[in-house]
Amino acid sequence: MSQPMNARIQALPPSLLQPRAKLSAQRICPCLRLQLEAFAHSKLLKTSLVSRDSFGWSKTQSVFAERSVKHSSELGALVTSGSQEVPATAFVDNDKIGVLLLNLGGPETLDDVQPFLFNLFADPDIIRLPRLFRFLQKPLAQFISVVRSPKSKEGYASIGGGSPLRRITDAQAEELRKALCDKNVPAKVYVGMRYWHPFTEEAIEQIKRDGITKLVVLPLYPQFSISTSGSSLRLLENIFREDEYLVNMQHTVIPSWYQREGYIKAMADLIEKELEKFDSPQEVMIFFSAHGVPLAYVEEAGDPYKAEMEECVDLIMEELERRTINNAYTLAYQSRVGPVEWLKPYTDETIIELGRKGVKRLLAVPISFVSEHIETLEEIDVEYKELALKSGIEQWGRVPALGCEPTFISDLADAVIESLPYVGAMAVSNLEARQSLVPLGSVEELLAAYDSQRRELPPPVVVWEWGWTKSAETWNGRAAMLAVLVLLVLEVTTGEGFLHQWGILPLFR
Numbered sequence: 001m002s003q004p005m006n007a008r009i010q011a012l013p014p015s016l017l018q019p020r021a022k023l024s025a026q027r028i029c030p031c032l033r034l035q036l037e038a039f040a041h042s043k044l045l046k047t048s049l050v051s052r053d054s055f056g057w058s059k060t061q062s063v064f065a066e067r068s069v070k071h072s073s074e075l076g077a078l079v080t081s082g083s084q085e086v087p088a089t090a091f092v093d094n095d096k097i098g099v100l101l102l103n104l105g106g107p108e109t110l111d112d113v114q115p116f117l118f119n120l121f122a123d124p125d126i127i128r129l130p131r132l133f134r135f136l137q138k139p140l141a142q143f144i145s146v147v148r149s150p151k152s153k154e155g156y157a158s159i160g161g162g163s164p165l166r167r168i169t170d171a172q173a174e175e176l177r178k179a180l181c182d183k184n185v186p187a188k189v190y191v192g193m194r195y196w197h198p199f200t201e202e203a204i205e206q207i208k209r210d211g212i213t214k215l216v217v218l219p220l221y222p223q224f225s226i227s228t229s230g231s232s233l234r235l236l237e238n239i240f241r242e243d244e245y246l247v248n249m250q251h252t253v254i255p256s257w258y259q260r261e262g263y264i265k266a267m268a269d270l271i272e273k274e275l276e277k278f279d280s281p282q283e284v285m286i287f288f289s290a291h292g293v294p295l296a297y298v299e300e301a302g303d304p305y306k307a308e309m310e311e312c313v314d315l316i317m318e319e320l321e322r323r324t325i326n327n328a329y330t331l332a333y334q335s336r337v338g339p340v341e342w343l344k345p346y347t348d349e350t351i352i353e354l355g356r357k358g359v360k361r362l363l364a365v366p367i368s369f370v371s372e373h374i375e376t377l378e379e380i381d382v383e384y385k386e387l388a389l390k391s392g393i394e395q396w397g398r399v400p401a402l403g404c405e406p407t408f409i410s411d412l413a414d415a416v417i418e419s420l421p422y423v424g425a426m427a428v429s430n431l432e433a434r435q436s437l438v439p440l441g442s443v444e445e446l447l448a449a450y451d452s453q454r455r456e457l458p459p460p461v462v463v464w465e466w467g468w469t470k471s472a473e474t475w476n477g478r479a480a481m482l483a484v485l486v487l488l489v490l491e492v493t494t495g496e497g498f499l500h501q502w503g504i505l506p507l508f509r
């Protein structure tokens with residue numbers, strides 16, 4: 001797959017290689033009424049477009065490249081977004097632009113915790129059951145959510161009784177709307193959560209009511225994972241497929257954006273600022289802590305998450321080195337759930353190991369999510385800090401999540417603007433501007449690219465283990481096992497219950 005960059009560029013249609021005239025954003029009128037040439041022809045690009053084939057993200061790009069690619073024959077005009085030149089070909093009359101921010105969602109009150117967990121575990125991208133057992137998805141989700149909710153409630157109670165995610169995501173949406181407006185791209189920005197309000201379905205209803213004609217879908221996860229952006233996009237795909245309005249609405253997706261210069265710089269800014277608070281900043285170990293995923297996602301399903309995470313850390317460190325900050329650093333994975341193997345090294349084990357090796361100053365950098373949430377406010381700030389201090393770390397710091405940090409929001413706005421010419425077209429990326437490469441494609445194409453075979457994965461959460469095992473949920477698990485047995489006995493003796501509802505038990509009569 002891997003070829004020299006020049007060979008790859010030469011394989012592109014000549015129109016994409018021509019020098020382009022620059023048109024400043026000011027010359028694009030606010031309502032985007034640019035009469036530019038419409039998409040002219042389709043071509044099949046059979047080439048690998050990126051140089052880093054070893055990364056899963058690159059794999060996604062390569063798949064895009066092999067698909068039907070529409071592009072303008074004459075890209076005569078460009079808009080400026082940040083330092084990038086963006087072809088403005090797709091800006092046409094009377095378009096109403098929408099940006100849909102996809103996020104996880106979180107319980108707003110303690111009463112929301114169990115139903116929120118139910119929605120999470122009912123997601124087939126979180127617990128992927130073998131085909132034969134799919135009918136058990138919801139009963140299983142109900143069961144796990146009930147068993148887990150006391151522990152989760154404790155966590156949410158300790159951060160004020162609910163997740164701050166909705167408030168922060170709404171604020172990010174508003175700041176993004178303003179940033180787009182300042183860059184002469186008026187757009188409506190919507191928030192669609194996967195597991196809690198405002199649900200993606202609610203956002204889509206509003207998008208329809210508002211008569212949006214062009215939609216940019218932007219998951220708020222810098223790195224792509226099957227379990228996060230992938231799950232949200234799969235849901236979106238299902239919604240689109242069943243809706244006449246949406247089937248005809250042009251859209252594009254920005255599946256991941258960890259490699260964008262603005263994001264990397266914003267992260268480096270936060271780290272630099274936090275380092276200055278230490279006694280001897282140059283002696284601080286920079287400790288990137290990413291949310292984990294079960295190992296099988298990466299090794300069996302081809303999730304690009306780990307590769308993207310490692311590349312993201314490298315890019316941030318390169319940026320810091322350019323600022324003559326040459327601290328030691330490491331990456332570990334946190335928040336594993338259940339006893340299956342997750343991405344390693346684990347954050348808790350790494351902290352203990354670093355303490356043992358004599359590291360005295362640690363700066364934790366949450367890297368997989370751009371808002372404060374339970375895993376920064378409780379797990380990092382309380383649990384890991386305590387563990388670090390117990391393990392011999394003397395000075396502890398934590399970089400805040402990006403939230404509404406202006407450089408970051410401005411960069412997200414640039415990503416949206418750069419994607420606009422590709423709305424409605426299967427798109428290759430902005431090849432000439434490697435640094436701002438945004439992989440783009442339709443929802444269906446994207447999902448086909450990363451997960452076409454939809455392999456079965458072992459569930460990240462083992463529901464129960466027979467016998468008396470040691471795990472955080474042991475006692476809850478024992479109670480639940482007992483409950484299941486009681487339910488089975490009741491079902492058999494009374495002839496009523498979910499197994500009868502599903503038509504399973506009468507078979508054994």
Ligand SMILES: C=CC1=C(C)c2cc3[nH]c(cc4nc(cc5[nH]c(cc1n2)c(C)c5CCC(=O)O)C(CCC(=O)O)=C4C)c(C)c3C=C
Pocket residue numbers: 104105106107117120125126148151152163164165221225227228291292293294337368369372373374375460461
């Ligand atoms: C990039 C970020 C995330 C990945 C990857 C991810 C995978 C993943 N998560 C679970 C299980 C749970 N996640 C929970 C909360 C939660 N998860 C993320 C992000 C990622 N998850 C966030 C930001 C949050 C917090 C939201 C908030 O309310 O603040 C929870 C609930 C909390 C708890 O009980 O610990 C669970 C459970 C799995 C199984 C998984 C990969 C398969």
Ligand SMILES: [Fe+2]
Pocket residue numbers: 291
């Ligand atoms: Fe999670």
